[in-house]
Amino acid sequence: MAASAGWNPGTARPHTGVEALARQFSPGHQSISVTMQLATFLDFDASRPALVAPNKRALFHAVGQIAAQRLQLDVTELVGALLDRERLGSTGFGNGVAIPHGKIAGLRRIYGLVAHLAEPIDYRAIDGTPVDLVFLLLSPPDAGADHLKALAAISRVVRHAPTLEKLRGAHTRDALTAVMMGVDEPHAA
Numbered sequence: 001m002a003a004s005a006g007w008n009p010g011t012a013r014p015h016t017g018v019e020a021l022a023r024q025f026s027p028g029h030q031s032i033s034v035t036m037q038l039a040t041f042l043d044f045d046a047s048r049p050a051l052v053a054p055n056k057r058a059l060f061h062a063v064g065q066i067a068a069q070r071l072q073l074d075v076t077e078l079v080g081a082l083l084d085r086e087r088l089g090s091t092g093f094g095n096g097v098a099i100p101h102g103k104i105a106g107l108r109r110i111y112g113l114v115a116h117l118a119e120p121i122d123y124r125a126i127d128g129t130p131v132d133l134v135f136l137l138l139s140p141p142d143a144g145a146d147h148l149k150a151l152a153a154i155s156r157v158v159r160h161a162p163t164l165e166k167l168r169g170a171h172t173r174d175a176l177t178a179v180m181m182g183v184d185e186p187h188a189a
Contacts, residue, residue, distance in 0.1 A: 092125025
């Protein structure tokens with residue numbers, strides 16, 4: 001696989017390789033556990049069931065503003081990290097889902113939120129489908145394997161069509177939270 005410098009979403013699809021990539025790029029990959037609970041990093045109180053964003057840049061500013069307020073970080077730096085990552089390749093993973101992500105200096109833990117857009121937007125996703133579900137993922141610069149585990153946890157959602165359907169039908173923050181918490185239940189210890 002020619003992705004030794006990192007994962008390029010333009011060449012790898014999450015439903016076919018995130019777990020394999022997590023194992024490949026993690027120290028001690030033979031024994032790595034790729035199961036991470038969404039509840040360990042998703043901020044359910046920051047979830048947005050009808051986020052308005054007319055385009056990708058506006059979306060990054062909207063979710064960046066939410067995360068910056070919750071984490072007490074600089075919104076300009078946060079949005080800049082998302083835009084920098086996006087220049088490497090689209091984080092639109094198909095099936096109407098995007099996972100904008102970035103590494104943020106000063107962040108102490110992995111952080112994520114989920115948003116359902118009021119209207120789908122052109123995101124230049126790998127399958128050309130407009131995006132309406134967004135999973136923001138932010139990690140400290142040294143998160144490495146944990147960042148990949150969080151991506152793998154999100155990919156469980158992305159690969160499961162019934163869960164995506166439920167998320168699209170969730171019209172309140174509580175409903176979004178209930179769906180996301182339900183994803184973790186089969187994987188709980």
